Amino acid sequence: MKGWGIDMWGRLSLEALPHDIVTIGGVVGGGLAVLAGVAALTYFKKWGWLWREWITSLDHKKIGIMYMIVAVVMLLRGFADTLMLRAQQAVFGAGDGGPISADLFQQVFSAHGTIMIFFVAMGILFGALNLIVPLQIGARDVAFPLLNSISFWLFVAGMMLMNLSLAIGEFSTAGWLAYPPLSGLEYSPGTGVDYWLWSIQIAGIGSLLSGINFLVTIFTMRRKGMTLMKMPIFTWSVVGSMALVLWAFPILTATLAMLTLDRTIGTNFFTSDLGGNPMMYVNLIWAWGHPEVYILVLPAFGVFSEIVPVFSRKKLFGYKSMVMALMAITVLSFTVWLHHFFTMGAGANVNAFFGIMTMIIGIPTGVKVFNWIFTMYKGKVSFTSPMIWFMGFVVTFTLGGLTGVLLSVPGIDFQMHNSLFLVAHFHNMIIGGVVFGLFAGITYWWPKFTGFYLHEKLGKIAALCWIVGFLVAFVPIYILGLMGAARRLDSYDPSLGWQGLFVVAAVGVLIIGLGVVVQVAQVAYSIWKRKELRAPHDAWGGRTLEWYAHTPVPEYNFAVLDTVKSRDEFWQMKQENRFRSKSTLLPIELPKNTSAGFLIGMTAGLIGFAVIWHIWWLVVIGVIAVVGLVIWANLREETEFELSVGEILRHEKSMKRAGL
Amino acid sequence: MKQAAVKFTNYKSSLGFWIYLMTDCLIFASLFATYIVLLPGTAGGPGPKDIFQMPLVLTETLILLTSSFTVGLAMIALSKKNIKQAIWWLAATYILGVAFLTIELFEFGVLVSEGHSWQASAFLSAFFVLVGTHGLHILIGLIWLLVMVIVLLRRGLNSKSSRQLGLFAMYWHFLDLVWIFIFTIVYLMGVAS
Numbered sequence: 001m002k003g004w005g006i007d008m009w010g011r012l013s014l015e016a017l018p019h020d021i022v023t024i025g026g027v028v029g030g031g032l033a034v035l036a037g038v039a040a041l042t043y044f045k046k047w048g049w050l051w052r053e054w055i056t057s058l059d060h061k062k063i064g065i066m067y068m069i070v071a072v073v074m075l076l077r078g079f080a081d082t083l084m085l086r087a088q089q090a091v092f093g094a095g096d097g098g099p100i101s102a103d104l105f106q107q108v109f110s111a112h113g114t115i116m117i118f119f120v121a122m123g124i125l126f127g128a129l130n131l132i133v134p135l136q137i138g139a140r141d142v143a144f145p146l147l148n149s150i151s152f153w154l155f156v157a158g159m160m161l162m163n164l165s166l167a168i169g170e171f172s173t174a175g176w177l178a179y180p181p182l183s184g185l186e187y188s189p190g191t192g193v194d195y196w197l198w199s200i201q202i203a204g205i206g207s208l209l210s211g212i213n214f215l216v217t218i219f220t221m222r223r224k225g226m227t228l229m230k231m232p233i234f235t236w237s238v239v240g241s242m243a244l245v246l247w248a249f250p251i252l253t254a255t256l257a258m259l260t261l262d263r264t265i266g267t268n269f270f271t272s273d274l275g276g277n278p279m280m281y282v283n284l285i286w287a288w289g290h291p292e293v294y295i296l297v298l299p300a301f302g303v304f305s306e307i308v309p310v311f312s313r314k315k316l317f318g319y320k321s322m323v324m325a326l327m328a329i330t331v332l333s334f335t336v337w338l339h340h341f342f343t344m345g346a347g348a349n350v351n352a353f354f355g356i357m358t359m360i361i362g363i364p365t366g367v368k369v370f371n372w373i374f375t376m377y378k379g380k381v382s383f384t385s386p387m388i389w390f391m392g393f394v395v396t397f398t399l400g401g402l403t404g405v406l407l408s409v410p411g412i413d414f415q416m417h418n419s420l421f422l423v424a425h426f427h428n429m430i431i432g433g434v435v436f437g438l439f440a441g442i443t444y445w446w447p448k449f450t451g452f453y454l455h456e457k458l459g460k461i462a463a464l465c466w467i468v469g470f471l472v473a474f475v476p477i478y479i480l481g482l483m484g485a486a487r488r489l490d491s492y493d494p495s496l497g498w499q500g501l502f503v504v505a506a507v508g509v510l511i512i513g514l515g516v517v518v519q520v521a522q523v524a525y526s527i528w529k530r531k532e533l534r535a536p537h538d539a540w541g542g543r544t545l546e547w548y549a550h551t552p553v554p555e556y557n558f559a560v561l562d563t564v565k566s567r568d569e570f571w572q573m574k575q576e577n578r579f580r581s582k583s584t585l586l587p588i589e590l591p592k593n594t595s596a597g598f599l600i601g602m603t604a605g606l607i608g609f610a611v612i613w614h615i616w617w618l619v620v621i622g623v624i625a626v627v628g629l630v631i632w633a634n635l636r637e638e639t640e641f642e643l644s645v646g647e648i649l650r651h652e653k654s655m656k657r658a659g660l
Numbered sequence: 661m662k663q664a665a666v667k668f669t670n671y672k673s674s675l676g677f678w679i680y681l682m683t684d685c686l687i688f689a690s691l692f693a694t695y696i697v698l699l700p701g702t703a704g705g706p707g708p709k710d711i712f713q714m715p716l717v718l719t720e721t722l723i724l725l726t727s728s729f730t731v732g733l734a735m736i737a738l739s740k741k742n743i744k745q746a747i748w749w750l751a752a753t754y755i756l757g758v759a760f761l762t763i764e765l766f767e768f769g770v771l772v773s774e775g776h777s778w779q780a781s782a783f784l785s786a787f788f789v790l791v792g793t794h795g796l797h798i799l800i801g802l803i804w805l806l807v808m809v810i811v812l813l814r815r816g817l818n819s820k821s822s823r824q825l826g827l828f829a830m831y832w833h834f835l836d837l838v839w840i841f842i843f844t845i846v847y848l849m850g851v852a853s
Contacts, residue, residue: 144672250685250686255690267785274780
């Protein structure tokens with residue numbers, strides 16, 4: 001009989017603590033950062049403030065800012081992973097050893113992909129949605145504020161599990177999508193894949209709930225007069241993106257659940273014997289995974305569609321074709337998933353279908369690129385840092401698009417499959433498309449929520465570092481792919497002559513790293529010099545309603561809700577000088593703070609942790625707690641408080657006095 | 661019913677709940693697709709024909725369909741503000757739901773005791789998880805129903821409780837619909853093939 005203690009804590013024992021020097025370094029670094037945060041909060045007596053103003057807040061703007069902070073911190077961790085991967089390949093790959101073992105190398109690339117997609121790109125995306133969408137459609141909040149808070153805390157719970165794997169146990173070595181049978185119990189008996197499964201599952205359910213929330217918000221809470229075809233283009237891109245979330249994320253939820261059951265209770269969905277079918281997993285995960293790419297990139301397109309007209313002093317060229325292109329991409333993105341595994345052997349006809357569909361989906365994307373360029377044409381273009389990001393995006397994204405068309409030909413794909421060419425291609429789309437787009441958006445909307453600009457010159461330097469660094473980092477990766485280098489290699493034969501190109505790629509990463517340092521400096525410097533960088537409420541000469549709101553945006557967003565008359569409503573208001581509202585001021589209902597979202601999220605994370613380590617009694621307690629919390633959250637009465645006309649007037653006046 | 665439908669909905673929450681149901685539908689769609697793909701994966705063990713007890717399944721089906729009917733009756737009673745009658749119909753729904761779940765668990769128990777558990781083959785994994793996911797939804801529905809009846813008894817009918825009951829009715833009908841697909845695709849087509 002095993003000791004009671006061992007049974008009670010499932011698989012968890014002191015063995016789970018890290019042993020190798022690199023991981024210990026990571027844990028110590030991360031732990032010290034957390035400790036520093038805790039100490040600072042305690043020293044400045046800010047715990048109550050944190051709890052009241054942030055953790056329990058249902059204000060969409062605060063939730064948006066919290067998403068951003070978490071995502072940016074995770075970006076730094078994901079980037080640290082990149083540095084380790086590239087250092088290994090450039091310095092030690094051709095020799096033997098180095099500080100990173102083969103097993104750790106696999107954990108690092110799995111963590112890099114998972115973090116960058118789920119906790120950085122998705123985090124910044126939902127942060128931007130929370131900040132911008134209600135303001136753009138002239139609403140006071142999202143449709144379901146409590147659900148919004150639950151989504152956020154589920155995202156945080158997933159992120160915490162992901163990082164906990166560093167300190168307790170291990171992370172998956174099966175890549176960011178964990179193909180079985182490698183990710184099955186037989187070949188990955190440890191806790192790594194379980195950490196991957198639960199952190200993604202919990203965060204993914206949060207994304208799914210957010211998808212419902214934002215679609216309902218956009219469809220039911222637009223200001224009067226804002227018909228669908230008068231909606232700002234960023235909001236349209238969000239419609240496409242959230243529709244994809246709703247179609248794709250349920251597939252992810254089901255697929256992860258099946259792999260979890262395979263690993264936990266011994267089902268045989270994706271095992272290689274007893275009738276299981278690993279290729280079913282690959283099909284399902286890409287039926288989610290390909291739309292996921294568009295979930296990320298559509299809002300980035302939306303950001304650029306807002307930025308280019310504002311900085312060209314012209315209305316967006318071809319609004320209707322832009323909307324149609326967005327919707328076409330939304331639908332078509334579900335017809336291309338098989339191009340991720342042409343080599344599966346589905347037959348020439350199936351491959352031909354998916355190859356042709358992949359080429360077709362390039363067409364609406366091309367439409368958008370031309371629309372942006374025609375918007376700039378004959379406009380009064382000002383080369384601000386968001387526009388530098390845009391121009392970097394057009395060049396790199398088009399390059400990536402071309403290599404994508406190349407890969408869409410099944411015959412060529414058979415050569416490129418699983419090579420570094422593919423790695424270069426999708427980094428080209430994600431960095432050149434999504435990351436540049438989100439950075440441009442952050443720079444553009446920053447003054448709206450803080451009241452001051454980000455320092456322009458540093459912003460431009462950062463953008464240039466990213467653009468140049470990206471090209472230096474990934475053009476060699478393309479070439480290496482053509483030379484036959486497979487992805488995920490921690491070592492290779494020196495006689496292949498690859499090391500030079502890997503070194504160039506590592507130099508590129510360092511240039512990007514310089515960009516990251518400049519960005520951190522930019523934020524710090526801008527906060528320091530915030531008085532000199534102060535921004536008016538219409539910071540850039542904007543065209544849409546968010547620029548009509550006060551800066552920083554009050555909790556109720558808009559004091560009165562006037563009828564919208566045109567597509568670029570705020571621009572039109574400025575042209576016609578119609579700022580005096582005819583509507584009367586009414587009391588405003590706002591959601592009260594609640595800890596329900598935080599508690600549900602953290603308990604979900606606890607359930608995940610308990611299942612990973614097979615601590616069954618804790619699972620039972622966790623499930624009962626979550627059910628109880630959901631019931632409690634549902635039975636809450638008086639979920640809103642009323643802001644009286646007097647209070648609104650007082651606030652509006654004080655804003656005016658401050659010259660905002 | 662049209663009257664009732666208008667009364668029991670709030671535009672935002674019913675649209676949100678409809679969208680949620682559609683995402684749930686996609687979870688079931690993924691499980692159905694997996695089931696169909698894994699159907700031949702019996703690993704030399706029993707196939708659908710060998711293990712399904714159709715009389716039991718038919719009983720289950722009729723019970724669930726009846727429970728959908730009783731939810732409808734409860735909603736009619738509520739629309740007439742007849743809370744007492746509504747609670748009786750909701751209680752009937754609850755009992756039928758519990759009966760359905762009991763039969764399902766009995767069926768699962770028999771299969772496991774005969775050695776046909778979810779571990780035996782991919783086909784059985786897919787069967788247990790598809791049908792079990794539906795059962796889990798029924799269980800959640802029953803907890804939800806219980807809480808709502810208690811709230812109804814304590815706080816009476818207000819805009820919030822009527823809205824929630826309207827959503828619950830949608831949820832329950834949706835589960836009924838999913839079961840019809842399970843009955844057809846898993847059981848009827850399984851036995852017929």
